Amino acid sequence: xxxxxxxxxxxxxxxxxxxxxxxxxxxxxxxxxxxxxxxxxxxxxxxxxxxxxxxxxxxxxxxxxxxxxxxxxxxxxxxxxxxxxxxxxxxxxxxxxxxxxxxxxxxxxxxxxxxxxxxxxxxxxxxxxxxxxxxxxxxxxxxxxxxxxxxxxxxxxxxxxxxxxxxxxxxxxxxxxxxxxxxxxxxxxxxxxxxxxxxxxxxxx
Amino acid sequence: xxxxxxxxxxxxxxxxxxxxxxxxxxxxxxxxxxxxxxxxxxxxxxxxxxxxxxxxxxxxxxxxxxxxxxxxxxxxxxxxxxxxxxxxxxxxxxxxxxxxxxxxxxxxxxxxxxxxxxxxxxxxxxxxxxxxxxxxxxxxxxxxxxxxxxxxxxxxxxxxxxxxxxxxxxxxxxxxxxxxxxxxxxxxxxxxxxxxxxxxxxxxxxxxxxxxxxxxxxxxxxxxxxxxxxxxxxxxxxxxxxxxxxxxxxxxxxxxxxxxxxxxxxxxxxxxxxxxxxxxxxxxx
Numbered sequence: 001x002x003x004x005x006x007x008x009x010x011x012x013x014x015x016x017x018x019x020x021x022x023x024x025x026x027x028x029x030x031x032x033x034x035x036x037x038x039x040x041x042x043x044x045x046x047x048x049x050x051x052x053x054x055x056x057x058x059x060x061x062x063x064x065x066x067x068x069x070x071x072x073x074x075x076x077x078x079x080x081x082x083x084x085x086x087x088x089x090x091x092x093x094x095x096x097x098x099x100x101x102x103x104x105x106x107x108x109x110x111x112x113x114x115x116x117x118x119x120x121x122x123x124x125x126x127x128x129x130x131x132x133x134x135x136x137x138x139x140x141x142x143x144x145x146x147x148x149x150x151x152x153x154x155x156x157x158x159x160x161x162x163x164x165x166x167x168x169x170x171x172x173x174x175x176x177x178x179x180x181x182x183x184x185x186x187x188x189x190x191x192x193x194x195x196x197x198x199x200x201x202x203x204x205x
Numbered sequence: 206x207x208x209x210x211x212x213x214x215x216x217x218x219x220x221x222x223x224x225x226x227x228x229x230x231x232x233x234x235x236x237x238x239x240x241x242x243x244x245x246x247x248x249x250x251x252x253x254x255x256x257x258x259x260x261x262x263x264x265x266x267x268x269x270x271x272x273x274x275x276x277x278x279x280x281x282x283x284x285x286x287x288x289x290x291x292x293x294x295x296x297x298x299x300x301x302x303x304x305x306x307x308x309x310x311x312x313x314x315x316x317x318x319x320x321x322x323x324x325x326x327x328x329x330x331x332x333x334x335x336x337x338x339x340x341x342x343x344x345x346x347x348x349x350x351x352x353x354x355x356x357x358x359x360x361x362x363x364x365x366x367x368x369x370x371x372x373x374x375x376x377x378x379x380x381x382x383x384x385x386x387x388x389x390x391x392x393x394x395x396x397x398x399x400x401x402x403x404x405x406x407x408x409x410x411x412x413x414x415x416x417x418x419x420x421x422x423x424x425x426x427x428x429x430x431x432x433x434x435x436x437x438x439x440x441x442x443x444x445x446x447x448x449x450x451x452x453x454x455x456x457x458x459x460x461x462x463x464x465x466x467x468x469x470x471x472x473x474x475x476x477x478x479x480x481x482x483x484x485x486x487x488x489x490x
Contacts, residue, residue: 058455078376182452184376185351185434188396195378 002041002183002190005055005063007048011175014085015064016043022197052077052178061183062191068152068173072113078179080195083202086175088154090116093164095141100148100167102126110140111150120150120170138162213314217479226489227318227482231306234320234340234476241336243302243322248286250279250307257466258284260440264311280311282321283443283473287466290325301325318478322461323471330447330463330472331425337459337474338428341451344485348453350431352422355462356415356446358438361389364409373438381436388412396432398423415446422447449474456480 006012016027019041029036029045036043046054051065056075064083068090090113092100107128111117114132121128131146138159140146152173153159153166177198179191212218219227235245255265255277265277279285282305290303304322311317320340324333334350341348358373365384372380378393388407395404401420405413419433437450448462458481461474 078378080376081379179376180455181376182455185432185437185452186349188394188432192378192394199379 002062002187002194003044003060004041005044005046005051005060007051007065008045009048011048011064011066011086012045015083018083018198018201021201049073055178055180058180058183060180061187062177062179062194064175064177066173066175068113068116068171070176070178071171071173072115074115076181078181078184079176080179080191081177081199081202083175083177083198086173088152088173089166090150090170090173091153091166092148092150092168092170093138093141093153093159094148094167096163096165098167104147107148108146109148109150110137110146112137113150116170117150138164215313215315217308217316217318219482223482223486226485227478230344230476230478230481230485231320233343235304235306237336237340237343238304238322241302243304244300246286246289246303246305247307248279248282248289248305250310251276252279252285254284254288255280258443259311266310266312278310279307280309282307282309282319282475283323283464284466286321286323287325287469287471290323291467291469301327320476320478321473322475323473325471326469327472328463328470330449330461331422333461333472333474334422334426334449337449337451337461337476338426340476341458342428344481345488346453346458346481346484347430348451348458350426350428351434351437351450351452352419352431352447353434353437353449354415354419354447355438355444357392357412357435360411360415361436364411370438373436374440376436392435395435398431398433401433418447453480453484456484458484 006015019027027036027038034045044054044060048065049069051063052070052073052075054060055063055077066086070079094100102124107126108131109117109128110131110133112133114130117130131140133140137149137151140149141164142162150170156166159165177195184191253274253276256262258281259265265280267275267277270276286303286305302324304320306320308316308318322333322336338350358370362368362370367384368381381393382390388404391404391407395401401416405416408416416435419435423431443464443466444462445465446463449460450457451459457477459474459476463470463472
């Protein structure tokens, strides 16, 4: 029996569709239920940012989570497979027409992803003031709270609508199948079996 | 503000039942070890040599001695025990089998109680591993024993330009499998001792040698709950070949292996008392 942590929303739906394709039966949560029990799997519906924590602490053996969230949290889990879903970028956005000038002192960067941002600027030996925000990141440069933002970009529409544009990509992201390290050791047969099946679906999809 | 009842995060407090259980674990361990020719040693909590055994020096709690030399609080006992036996007590005793029951501390305020065992100058890992499992069985536990050989990922990194040690640290199997080598794929899937011969028949000589060591160790064990993890890699400064972990769900109950200090091979292990107190406490309700 494997416990699988899924992030609420589109990714959970897409992942369950993969399981349906593999096993030929229906995998669906009952209304508002957070646990789905099947013969060989127990699915947990959790918040996207909590998936890696559930897996890291072995409340779940495996899970599905975005690479950006994994990189941000830095939890030690096994990255089994790139599912090539939820493809997006973590990018730097600035007001339209402005150019990224890393030589400027006292740069202010607003972001939800403090660790990714910190690492990016540290690697370039640029000292920045990182402002942690929890949402509406695009607002920060418009009201003078920050010079730039670091945020997830899928199509770039939200930035465009708010008069911002991408000036640099930091990383590409997509959803990953992850596993707990001890679960991988103890339940290798089961984990590699589902890994193979999901990999085949992803390859053929 | 620090409230009157607070203790620093990561520090340990045992009382009543849990303190009794901790003492019981230490008693069971010391009885087994005395019966097998080991003697106890208690080493200083202050050390000059901790940077030799801790991979990340930032984990050390550092202070200075009276001449302003750097010293650290003991974050690992092994290197200090072996060095003290060899360099300081060499003329006082011929004893090579030692155990210690003392905590280690890491930055900022983490404490870890453990029972440690070192068989200085021995390369018989099966002997100390057998003792480790005997202690755990006497504590009525039947955890999973993982056998690994850290040389295997190191050799693979030498063999394949595409691979780095980080691929093994993060168990990046997709990348390893994409190399499309039959023996390497079988090595990824290797979990049970019975599967070993199949991989041994296909693997290149260098890998065969290291797998054979795993097989020899497994064959000497009188324990049935065992898995092989030949590609397991963790940041460890001194285990250089065979090593083992004893795991229960998400916890590591014990860890040991073969290591080298001052060009001398020794074997040893540590049993983590805090995890055992929690586990046995839960089992007892």
